[in-house]
Amino acid sequence: MSDREQRVLDTLEQNRRSTPKFTSPRIDMSHGAGGKATHKLIEGLLLPTLENPALAPLADAAVLPFGDVRLALTTDSFVVRPLVFPGGSIGELAVNGTVNDLAVSGAIPVGLSAALIIEEGLETEILTYEVEAMARSAENAGVSIATGDTKVVERGKGDGLYVITTGVGVADQELNLSSAAVRPGDKILCSGTLGDHGAAILIARGDLELEAEVLSDTRPLTPLAQALKGSAGPDLRFMRDPTRGGVGTVLNELARDTGYGVALWEEKLPIRDVVHGACEILGIDPLYVANEGKLLAVVAPESADAALESMRNTEGGEEAQIIGEISEEPARMVVMHTQFGGTRMIDMLVGDPLPRIC
Amino acid sequence: MKYVDEFRNAEIARALSAEIASITDPARHYKLMEVCGGHTHTIYRHGIKDLLPDQIELVHGPGCPVCVLPMGRVDDGIAVAERPEVIFTCFGDMMRVPGSKGNLLEIKAEGADIRMVYSPLDALRVARENPDREVVFFAIGFETTAPSTALTLQRAKKEGLENFSVFCNHVTIVPPVRALLDSPDLRLDAFIGPGHVSTVIGCRPYEFMPEDYGKPCVVAGFEPLDLLQSILMLMRQLGEGRCEVENQYSRIVPWEGNLAALKSMAEVFELRPYFEWRGMGFIAQSALKLSDAYADFDAELRYSVPGVRVADPKACQCGEVLKGVLKPWECKVFGTACTPEHPLGTLMVSSEGACAAYYNFGRKSFEKVEIGTRQ
Numbered sequence: 001m002s003d004r005e006q007r008v009l010d011t012l013e014q015n016r017r018s019t020p021k022f023t024s025p026r027i028d029m030s031h032g033a034g035g036k037a038t039h040k041l042i043e044g045l046l047l048p049t050l051e052n053p054a055l056a057p058l059a060d061a062a063v064l065p066f067g068d069v070r071l072a073l074t075t076d077s078f079v080v081r082p083l084v085f086p087g088g089s090i091g092e093l094a095v096n097g098t099v100n101d102l103a104v105s106g107a108i109p110v111g112l113s114a115a116l117i118i119e120e121g122l123e124t125e126i127l128t129y130e131v132e133a134m135a136r137s138a139e140n141a142g143v144s145i146a147t148g149d150t151k152v153v154e155r156g157k158g159d160g161l162y163v164i165t166t167g168v169g170v171a172d173q174e175l176n177l178s179s180a181a182v183r184p185g186d187k188i189l190c191s192g193t194l195g196d197h198g199a200a201i202l203i204a205r206g207d208l209e210l211e212a213e214v215l216s217d218t219r220p221l222t223p224l225a226q227a228l229k230g231s232a233g234p235d236l237r238f239m240r241d242p243t244r245g246g247v248g249t250v251l252n253e254l255a256r257d258t259g260y261g262v263a264l265w266e267e268k269l270p271i272r273d274v275v276h277g278a279c280e281i282l283g284i285d286p287l288y289v290a291n292e293g294k295l296l297a298v299v300a301p302e303s304a305d306a307a308l309e310s311m312r313n314t315e316g317g318e319e320a321q322i323i324g325e326i327s328e329e330p331a332r333m334v335v336m337h338t339q340f341g342g343t344r345m346i347d348m349l350v351g352d353p354l355p356r357i358c
Numbered sequence: 359m360k361y362v363d364e365f366r367n368a369e370i371a372r373a374l375s376a377e378i379a380s381i382t383d384p385a386r387h388y389k390l391m392e393v394c395g396g397h398t399h400t401i402y403r404h405g406i407k408d409l410l411p412d413q414i415e416l417v418h419g420p421g422c423p424v425c426v427l428p429m430g431r432v433d434d435g436i437a438v439a440e441r442p443e444v445i446f447t448c449f450g451d452m453m454r455v456p457g458s459k460g461n462l463l464e465i466k467a468e469g470a471d472i473r474m475v476y477s478p479l480d481a482l483r484v485a486r487e488n489p490d491r492e493v494v495f496f497a498i499g500f501e502t503t504a505p506s507t508a509l510t511l512q513r514a515k516k517e518g519l520e521n522f523s524v525f526c527n528h529v530t531i532v533p534p535v536r537a538l539l540d541s542p543d544l545r546l547d548a549f550i551g552p553g554h555v556s557t558v559i560g561c562r563p564y565e566f567m568p569e570d571y572g573k574p575c576v577v578a579g580f581e582p583l584d585l586l587q588s589i590l591m592l593m594r595q596l597g598e599g600r601c602e603v604e605n606q607y608s609r610i611v612p613w614e615g616n617l618a619a620l621k622s623m624a625e626v627f628e629l630r631p632y633f634e635w636r637g638m639g640f641i642a643q644s645a646l647k648l649s650d651a652y653a654d655f656d657a658e659l660r661y662s663v664p665g666v667r668v669a670d671p672k673a674c675q676c677g678e679v680l681k682g683v684l685k686p687w688e689c690k691v692f693g694t695a696c697t698p699e700h701p702l703g704t705l706m707v708s709s710e711g712a713c714a715a716y717y718n719f720g721r722k723s724f725e726k727v728e729i730g731t732r733q
Contacts, residue, residue, distance in 0.1 A: 001721075004687065004688070005685075005687050008687040008692065008693055009687070009720050009721075011693060012693055012717065012720070015693075024464070025464075026464060026467045026468060027467060028463045028464055028466065028467035029463060029466070029467070030454070030463060207476075207480075208476060261729055261730075263729040263730025273359055276359050277359055280359070280362065282476075324730070325730050327729050327730045329728075329729065330722060330727065330729060333719065333722065335722075335727050335729045335730075336405075337405075337729075337730070338403070338404045338405040339366060339368060339404075340366055340368055340371050340404040340405060340406070340409075340582045341368045341371050341372060341375070341405070341408065341409055342404055342405020342406055342407065342408035342409055343405045343408050343726070343727045343729070344402060344403060344404070344405045345402075345715075345718070345719045345722060345723065345727070347709060347718055347719075350698075350709055
């Protein structure tokens, strides 16, 4: 390698490590897609302004020590169109989404709040349907919606209904889940098929005139998280639910936060044929398509097989797979061994292939 | 997945890979250019470089239609999109292509009514559904997408849709390839011809490559086995000293092209005397505009657009990188004035462009990567 090339590479590396600055004059749709632009917004604008130790790890839920317990706190807003889609609806999504952020943080949910932003003119029947869906999902996840708020906005100022949920949980004392616990050689487990939710929404919108039977995978992940804890114990290092931005983006975050490389095996990625086909037609990569009921876990190699077994024996984890592993090199990069016999670099999601899906 | 997996078979890939290696001269370095951005995508997505001997280098060509659009044309599109009466429709990948003062995504955030469509016929539907608005379609692409624009315009004319127009940026594949071949410092050995374009224009238009310039060309399909087989065909030509146009994609591409599509195009379009390409400058007869018979649908005539040429910065050396004379890091503006977030040249616009890939992954963007255990 020439000196000049080395200098260029060093500069690039320096840029990558420096804190991003948020320079866009306005917010555009890419800032909501969960990929690179969203990261810039969070790390360049929100984080420096709100700076505090609980927020800094940017985990799915913040952990707040309080006396002897560690409280887990998370919040999420849901702006999906259409409100009802094959396999679920916004009410179900709003409860499961927040329950899952607690679950993958190793916390047992204690209570939820729900705020409804309702557009003038929404039919009461639709609202009733969604509130009932929320009640059902909360019961299913073993948590109550303990408080809430309602606001009505003028016609045209909202897509019928937006739901914001906040969840409080108690973090498990024995688990120390964080990217700092991850080591080279650890295995990456995925609880089931990728991209079902995003594909279901895209098809349900009908803009694409594609007809295919794909159901959203929305479900609470608490049972799967508990199964992993039971089978792997302290060997369970890290969990995430790969929603917006998909598995590709979450694994890039992991590679960046740990400083290690991530290796994936394409033939191990569980993807439904129909989702694969839809993605192929649309030119979208299932690695970047959102999930609402899938869990990614990093487990020490000794416990990986037991963890996999326990997931497969739990509802929602029947199609679990070990999809990859952590490696020393190449640092901070995600590389996939393709089915075809080559390797492919996996970047974080750039741009916005799927606007407003969760 | 049926009808796709057959073309992604790892066992056949290994056999092809071994055959390519067996006819590769270890003392020689081969530079093959894949002209089409779709091929670049397949090469990245399936890791095809890892199946080739080190002596074979794949050079990514000028065939990404959104990347080659110059800033001035994007600015013109934005000027139309900003008009309050206009619903501006375009393909999704056009949204992030930078003009001199931003991209369509940013203009949308400022209030312009910009809608993503998957086909020009969707734009036509938007026009029917919004008779009180003006609907403009931002047409881009090589001969691959030009026929669907032509068909859409024929339909619009038949229906007498007055609120529909097309901002035409269709380009043609042969002139930029010829421009590359004309440059004295070109260092390419052979070409992987664009399959999709060839479904329309056929294989005959590439005959000038072996005849006038002594470079073999194989028209290739888009699955990874298609590409490996095409590379093998090119290596055989180079090894045997043959030099001709061959058609690997014969299951789709007829030698004479698609006559019905060519007829529609001939009715709707005519050649522009010249057109500017990002990073490559002006190239004669390299783009299409609407013919006189369809002038009523021409957004460039319907609206006054600035039409200002925004010069590529002098330092931008995309042309040199394309020709294989320079490596991305040797370009004067690489990583400083030209980054994936603020790209100047075509090779930085798409994440699969040679410069963007090098920016993101360094040498790993083209070298073999060793990681983890193979399953």
